[in-house]
Amino acid sequence: MSLDVEGLTVTDASGHAVVDEATWSVAAGGRLGIIGESGSGKSMTALAVMGLLPDGLHASGSVHLGGQEILGLPERELQRIRGHRIAMVFQEPLTALDPLMRVGKQVAEPLRLRGVRKKNQLHTKVSELLDMVAITDIDRVMRSYPWELSGGQRQRIALAMALANEPEVLIADEPTTALDVTVQAEILALLQRLVAQTGTTLVFISHDLPVVSTVADQIVVMRRGRIVESGGTQQILRKPSAPYTQTLLTAARNVNRVRVSND
């Protein structure tokens, strides 16, 4: 499913544009990365696309999901679209998980809403989802509360819940930022494998250029609410045109974490 954002502007109560005329497109099955420093408008872009902006912020412009305008749809229709057609995972999975509900029941919830009611069917499907996100001790994890799990396991659970509805588009907002480097690499590899397997369109948000460049085939660079550059990942890594992108790239090269392929 394609996602086309055109002239997306998010204004705060004082009329200041925290996202200013953002335009980008990701084709069905494509992987778009949005990069920029803290406060550049990445999360507000994602929340505007989802119809989940905090109170006091207002979006205008256009967001087409598979050709259908979804910006400004009534909440009831948005609820049907969220989860089913477009899902989101966040930096801190605890925000998406209910602290008082065992993991197995939580992962089952979206399935129940889709009409899977039989207990053994739910159990099988939840086990399959946890297996899909490479949870090994499935029975223990199903019986656990979110706080009993590690950060990496929680992010796997959040991913399983997002994927339970087989969304056509997945928006991942800094999904690995809170994790240590080894776990971060595991979750990134998992995310890449899952979107490749399912053909899900991915929008991946991060302040970390090396991370974005491993996941995305196209990159949008944001600064202070505006897009300063966009294009193919390799093209941007080889020949960044905006001074800001050059700064990001130099910083990443200095810690030797960005590789440009020569093909």
Ligand SMILES: Nc1ncnc2c1ncn2[C@@H]1O[C@H](COP(=O)(O)OP(=O)(O)OP(=O)(O)O)[C@@H](O)[C@H]1O
């Ligand atoms: N609830 C809110 N009400 C008004 N303005 C907000 C609100 N939340 C964020 N903002 C403003 O919107 C701007 C963009 O924030 P946003 O969270 O999109 O940035 P970001 O690029 O995702 O940064 P980070 O990586 O720190 O999350 C910021 O200047 C911020 O002050």
